[in-house]
Amino acid sequence: MAITALPKSRTEPDGSAVVRVLGYNIRSMRDDEEALARVIRACEPDLVFVQEAPRFFRWRKHAARLAAKTDLVMLSGGATAAGPMLLCSLRATVERTEDVLLPRTPGLHRRGFATAVVRFAGARVGLISCHLSLAADERLAQAGLLLDRLKAMDVPHAIVAGDINERPGGRAFGRLAGELQDCWAVAPWGGEHTSTAAGPHQRIDAVFATEGVEVLGCGVPDLPPADLRAASDHLPVLAALRIPATV
Structure with a gap:
């Protein structure tokens, strides 16, 4: 089943690129792996921003298996970023990647960022x-720290996606939305709430983009409920974005 309500991936004559971006907390692939792969494939993403990627025994093997099942390749992250991971299609040309570990607060989980700079035709992001x-x-x-890291990447355009662990009214969410476009708020499409998959009642997962990136639509895709519930305890967020060509 393919989603057709959002624009398809394409390259425009002026070098700009329409890309499909998926943000997804996959709960370390502890649920139905086949359902997870079906959900990701149905979204036809160019980029997948994963949270809670496998982090322990043979984590690279598990992540590579998911990439293979979804016709994607591993870009960065996983255990080396404390959970966040990036997958991409072969449409992306990779310029560089970096896994970032954040300062650890005693008694709390270590956190990190999976980062990369890629090109789609003339668009660098x-x-x-x-x-x-x-x-x-x-x-x-x-x-x-995320906003600081974004500025240090020195790119004309950027996309951030993740599990914010907070609703839009919260301080951290507000800090991000104050400097970036909250894609669902700009161009709502599909469902709003991402947690929990069994009973969605809150939006704590989001896709953000820098100014200049055109948001064509963003939200939870309308896919078979049984697959969405079986794949993870979060629902995915799918966005279609137009990234301008780099001057």
Whole structure:
């Protein structure tokens, strides 16, 4: 089943690129792996911003298996970024990648960012996959570190997606939305709430983009409920974005 309500991936005559971006907390692939692969394939993404990628025994093997099942390749992250991971299609030309570990608060999980810079035709874009803390103060600090990292990447355009662990009214979410476009708020499409998959009642997962990136639509895709519930305890967020050509 393919989603047709959002624009398909394409390259425009002026060198700009329409890309499909998927943000997804996959709960370390502990659920139905075949359902997870079906959900990802149905979204036809160019980029997948994963949270809770496998991090322990043979994690690279598990991540590579998911990439193979979804016709994607591993870009960065996984255990080396404490959970966030990036997958991409062969449409992307990779310029560089970097896994970033954040300062650890005693008693809390280590967090990190999976980052990359890629090109789609004439469009150059920075990427950050994130999974922010459950603790409010640490989460706010991590939002600031994410924005600092984004500026240091020195890219004309950027996309951030992740599990924010907070609703849009929260301080960390607000800090990100204050400097980036909250794609669902700009061009809502599909469903809003991402958690939980069994009973969605809150939006704590999001896709953000820098100014200049055109948001064509963003939200939870309308896919078979049985697959969505079986694949993970979160619902995916799918966005179609037009990235301008780099001058």
